[in-house]
Amino acid sequence: MDASESASLTSLTAPPDPIGIVAGWGSFPLEVARDLRDTGHRVIIAALRDHADPALQQYASDMQWFGVLKLGRQIRYFQRHGVRSVILAGKVFKHRILYHGMGWMGHMPDWTCVQAFREHFISRTKDGRDDSLLTAIVAAFENKNMRVVPITQCGPRLLAETGCLTHRRPSSAQMRDIAFGWQIARQMGRLDIGQSITVKDQMVLGVEAIEGTDALIDRTGQLCPRGRFTLVKVAKPQQDMRFDVPTIGVRTVEQMRRAGGTVIAIEAGRTIFVEREETLRLAQRAGIAIVALRQAGMHLLCDRWSLPLAGPQDHAAESTSTASHPAPPIAPSADAASGQPLRDRHQRAA
Amino acid sequence: MDASESASLTSLTAPPDPIGIVAGWGSFPLEVARDLRDTGHRVIIAALRDHADPALQQYASDMQWFGVLKLGRQIRYFQRHGVRSVILAGKVFKHRILYHGMGWMGHMPDWTCVQAFREHFISRTKDGRDDSLLTAIVAAFENKNMRVVPITQCGPRLLAETGCLTHRRPSSAQMRDIAFGWQIARQMGRLDIGQSITVKDQMVLGVEAIEGTDALIDRTGQLCPRGRFTLVKVAKPQQDMRFDVPTIGVRTVEQMRRAGGTVIAIEAGRTIFVEREETLRLAQRAGIAIVALRQAGMHLLCDRWSLPLAGPQDHAAESTSTASHPAPPIAPSADAASGQPLRDRHQRAA
Known part of the structure; x- marks a missing residue:
């Protein structure tokens, strides 16, 4: 664990700091949200449309629905609620986004999203592996001074x-x-x-x-x-x-x-x-x-x-x-x- | 190419020597058989039941059907026809043999087959990967002084x-x-x-x-x-x-x-x-x-x-x-x- 991670750990243990969750598919986001609420955190949830479970609402101080590719809107939503630490929880099915219907253009990515994935899907200088895509998302949050927090720090019980x-x-x-x-x-x-x-x-x-x-x-x-x-x-x-x-x-x-x-x-x-x-x-x-x-x-x-x-x-x-x-x-x-x-x-x- | 392979190549180019084919699924065995017949070889085919194509008959000097696991019978059949060089051609679906119906016991392996695969399925000291299984088959043929010939030597045109x-x-x-x-x-x-x-x-x-x-x-x-x-x-x-x-x-x-x-x-x-x-x-x-x-x-x-x-x-x-x-x-x-x-x-x- 490096110094920056310790810093985020400290911020996590200080109750008033709200935690943002980008909630994908499955019950994992639910458990993370409940866990955080039970330990006294305010939980701000960006629920991904067609993926997240509406039951998340019960654990959220605030929750809003977003298209998967509305990365800029998600970031601005978290900023409005003073979120500094974000957790990415739950699977996102990339083939559903990319290859069904109109593909990722059909999902109308916002400008932040286009910028984040430019090298993957426009200039094609980066590949489409999970690590490559997720690193781009983490970078987009970091650009706005938000830290993406490893799950080991917020829900080790999981x-x-x-x-x-x-x-x-x-x-x-x-x-x-x-x-x-x-x-x-x-x-x-x-x-x-x-x-x-x-x-x-x-x-x-x-x-x-x-x-x-x-x-x-x-x-x-x-x-x-x-x-x-x-x-x-x-x-x-x-x-x-x-x-x-x-x-x-x-x-x-x-x-x-x-x-x-x-x-x-x-x-x-x-x-x-x-x-x-x-x-x-x-x-x-x-x-x-x-x-x-x-x-x-x-x-x-x-x-x-x-x-x-x-x-x-x-x-x-x-x-x-x-x-x-x-x-x-x-x-x-x-x-x-x-x-x-x-x-x-x-x-x-x- | 080592010395032993050159030797088999020589034997392949001498017309009177019959070639044995163990024929599995698909059209590849057909092409090999036709190719060999067209170049003047006598082709002896051990056709695997539930796998091989009956149309193989037209290219064969002799053909007989065998259960996949009748390895000893296949070897004795080739011996009776004076086969010294054997080609394994066409896929064998191992999951059909192993996991459907009664499994490989249901196929009643003969004694040679049981011996060949003892370490894979009885003592379990070897794994079930293709290379591992096929090496055992090659060894069984070699024990009876038959050589398994690489496809590059008999059908480079393929x-x-x-x-x-x-x-x-x-x-x-x-x-x-x-x-x-x-x-x-x-x-x-x-x-x-x-x-x-x-x-x-x-x-x-x-x-x-x-x-x-x-x-x-x-x-x-x-x-x-x-x-x-x-x-x-x-x-x-x-x-x-x-x-x-x-x-x-x-x-x-x-x-x-x-x-x-x-x-x-x-x-x-x-x-x-x-x-x-x-x-x-x-x-x-x-x-x-x-x-x-x-x-x-x-x-x-x-x-x-x-x-x-x-x-x-x-x-x-x-x-x-x-x-x-x-x-x-x-x-x-x-x-x-x-x-x-x-x-x-x-x-x-x-």
């Missing part, structure tokens, strides 16, 4: 902790699939393509790009009607905790249940676990195991089964993660049904 | 040559997408996940794993209904030309047309181009550009647009390719409609 979070634990073969898939998912992340892959029997069944994790799970269910596959969802090695942090929740478990998947492996400390209680309850009922592991422990898991490490590796400290102490991987249980949850505290109210 | 193969040429923006996508597709290949990706505006739309290229194109069409995307299909850096060589043909172009894709980029010298004449005719009619490039020329293309190279690169010689001389990349035409085909000889009868 991040998954290391351990097996369900009663059901992965079998030995499934742990091997996790270790195998983890290496590959991380490579995908390094290339900034997607965050998730599905694996069975040390075989990659599917890889996520812009279609999203739900579509990946659905497709895997069709390719593998006998189910019992594993979803591995990890942060990018270069993950910037200010945006695009991997998230799981009720929807992930429901999709997995429908598709016949049995294990969800996520990266501890760098994955947002929304609707935790309800998600775990659903997983228990569906017999799905959820485990949160750390990159730092992964080579132990690979050593255990003499798994080759796929591609170039980095075991370097996860510089963008706030919780950087390595934790040992979970030992698999021979009998998948017998295990007890390692950490009951995961099942407390979020 | 490999795509460098150049723009259609009248329609990619626009400048599309060439940039090719260069961008190429780097990423190559990384996927390195990890032995899949061979194809779809790209638009320097954005990865989809990545292929076990679902196959057709399903990838189809999905991309849904994600991007406005179409005009590029398919990049490259060989693996570690491509073994004995198996799993990337292939395009009529089906690829038809899928692209339906999905609204406009450019197909393949790797020259390492991609099999089946039904060439008919494929090019279809592509012309659909306004789809087909270009074949070489890895060796790719950095020039990246330099041209100051594209970052994604991930670790190798510009090393393509050791498994038989045609290793580098060729310059194609210059894009500003007006996509004006270009003439670079090499008319591509349009001769295959």
Whole structure:
């Protein structure tokens, strides 16, 4: 954590400073907003049309709806409310904006937005990867003296902790699939393509790009009607905790249940676990195991089964993660049904 | 090319020696069989049930149907016909075998097959990636003194040559997408996940794993209904030309047309181009550009647009390719409609 981040942390802990949320799709913005309100902050929400949940209203001191590409209007709205710290929460579906209907021109970007993305979509000197686009958004806020705050600083309770979070634990073969898939998912992340892959029997069944994790799970269910596959969802090695942090929740478990998947492996400390209680309850009922592991422990898991490490590796400290102490991987249980949850505290109210 | 490969080349050029083909899905086995028959070989075909095309019969001196997992029977069949050189041609859908119905046990592998894959599916000390599985098959043939021959030695005419193969040429923006996508597709290949990706505006739309290229194109069409995307299909850096060589043909172009894709980029010298004449005719009619490039020329293309190279690169010689001389990349035409085909000889009868 550098000095500037500490500064924003200080400003976050001082109650009178309002926090802005740019709210995209899913329940993550809801949890962030509730969390902030519960800790005494005034929450100013720029809700993205066709993406955000209207239920956000209940946690907001003020809320207004914006087109996704009205970046200048969002910034001016926050300025009017004295917002200095902004959180980007929830997925934005870029293919819906770019390739449906009239494309991004159909969404009528405002001038600030055109300027921010000029190099991506007009002069084409920059590519269209998530990191590239989001960096442009962060720069637009910074130009107006607003700081985009990493999620680790405002909702650490939302991040998954290391351990097996369900009663059901992965079998030995499934742990091997996790270790195998983890290496590959991380490579995908390094290339900034997607965050998730599905694996069975040390075989990659599917890889996520812009279609999203739900579509990946659905497709895997069709390719593998006998189910019992594993979803591995990890942060990018270069993950910037200010945006695009991997998230799981009720929807992930429901999709997995429908598709016949049995294990969800996520990266501890760098994955947002929304609707935790309800998600775990659903997983228990569906017999799905959820485990949160750390990159730092992964080579132990690979050593255990003499798994080759796929591609170039980095075991370097996860510089963008706030919780950087390595934790040992979970030992698999021979009998998948017998295990007890390692950490009951995961099942407390979020 | 090492000494043993030269030896097999010699044996291939001696007409009386019969060639065995293990024929999987698609029209590639048909072309190989016709090619071999036309050059005076006796062709002995082990046709894989639920995969191979019955039309193979017309080119075969002898043909018999086998379950995919009857490896021992296939070997004994070839032995009875005096086959010393075997070609593996055409895709085998491993998910159909492994995950549908009763799985691979339902296919009743014979003893040779069980032995060959023991480490993959019983002791689980090896993974289920294509290279890993195919190496086991090659070893089973070699145990019986049969050589698995790289496709470059029996059907070099089937490999795509460098150049723009259609009248329609990619626009400048599309060439940039090719260069961008190429780097990423190559990384996927390195990890032995899949061979194809779809790209638009320097954005990865989809990545292929076990679902196959057709399903990838189809999905991309849904994600991007406005179409005009590029398919990049490259060989693996570690491509073994004995198996799993990337292939395009009529089906690829038809899928692209339906999905609204406009450019197909393949790797020259390492991609099999089946039904060439008919494929090019279809592509012309659909306004789809087909270009074949070489890895060796790719950095020039990246330099041209100051594209970052994604991930670790190798510009090393393509050791498994038989045609290793580098060729310059194609210059894009500003007006996509004006270009003439670079090499008319591509349009001769295959």
